[in-house]
Amino acid sequence: MGGLIYLYGLIPTKEATNQSFPTLKGFDGEGDLYTIHIGKITAAVCDLDAENYSEESIKDRINDDMEWLQEKAFHHHETVVNLSKIFTIIPLKFCTLYKNLNSLETAVQSKESKLMSSFDLISGNEEWNLKIYCDDQLLKKQVSQSNPTIEAKREEISQMPKGKQFFEKKKLDKLIESQLEEEKNKISEQIHLHLREFALKGNVKKNWGNDVTGRKDNMTWNGVYLIPESKIEVFLEQLQHYEKSMQKAGWQFEATGPWPAYHFSSFS
Incomplete structure (x- = not known):
């Protein structure tokens, strides 16, 4: 099966390239987080198996498995908090997924101006x-x-x-x-x-x-x-x-x- 991209947050590329990225476990507890540079903006992501983390399977887990939901929501929150201690970050909502790299790049590029304005607003605050x-x-x-x-x-x-x-x-x-x-x-x-x-x-x-x-x-x-x-x-x-x-x-x-x-x- 193909892979999904789980997006934690967006970071200014100038910060992402000037500071080392921390080693953090991804959503499935196996792979690590990594970065994808998309022009002036860098995405902090991890890879997920498309079959195990399809939209339907995630909905089922959220509705039926409160322990899983709490664990994963806490993981997402803690990961974003850890990144925010190092970088200026636009945090994403829990379970923000993209089907492939092209869809992620298109989404980020289409909102680049707005995102850069957000970075300017939250930086130093x-x-x-x-x-x-x-x-x-x-x-x-x-x-x-x-x-x-x-x-x-x-x-x-x-x-x-x-x-x-x-x-x-x-x-x-x-x-x-x-x-x-x-x-x-x-x-x-x-x-x-x-x-x-x-x-x-x-x-x-x-x-x-x-x-x-x-x-x-x-x-x-x-x-x-x-x-x-x-x-x-x-x-x-x-x-x-x-x-x-x-x-x-x-x-x-x-x-x-x-x-x-x-x-x-x-x-x-």
């Missing part, structure tokens, strides 16, 4: 992720006691007949919940906008549920930032400041990085 968590019960208590909208509603209810108060208090509970969400979003967005001042770019991602995080407190913000290396320290110092000043109010901050620039480079 780091991707960091920030997840913000909040203890809803603690913040709910604060919102309930200090929010002017809620205070006004309480005052209005206190002037009503007893029978009507019961139903209005139910509405008050819903109002507190909605004000809680507004407060969480407002505080998280203010923090995000402040941190954007130290980053070239900052994007907002979808929050994860507790079933994914395994935490009791809820995720209120999930952001990614492309930060110049010279500003990493001050970025992290700002996070430490938030952590210390807001911890008693139930806020937690989880910053991780640097990561390969998955969110600030792309190659379809």
Whole structure:
């Protein structure tokens, strides 16, 4: 059977030729990674058997074998991370496969200008992720006691007949919940906008549920930032400041990085 090409990432050729390429095992655990120079861009790849790693067989393994999926996804991630420590790299998604060298070369050449612009953007910068968590019960208590909208509603209810108060208090509970969400979003967005001042770019991602995080407190913000290396320290110092000043109010901050620039480079 013929072979497939598994693509991990793209590297500027000037970097690939000036630095030695590390010895890393490929996706099947047998062959090694190697490079393919395509003009100004170099592909970091490995070879795979077309029969064992056909599109259908990979779909079947992903759907039926969670242990295999976790192992291979971790391999892909770790390999890209290791390469990102040496080179400026545009990381590819898990299981990016090409049927032959010609199809890979055509894909890269057709997007050369965009890829070179991505290299310029991410070079000398780091991707960091920030997840913000909040203890809803603690913040709910604060919102309930200090929010002017809620205070006004309480005052209005206190002037009503007893029978009507019961139903209005139910509405008050819903109002507190909605004000809680507004407060969480407002505080998280203010923090995000402040941190954007130290980053070239900052994007907002979808929050994860507790079933994914395994935490009791809820995720209120999930952001990614492309930060110049010279500003990493001050970025992290700002996070430490938030952590210390807001911890008693139930806020937690989880910053991780640097990561390969998955969110600030792309190659379809």
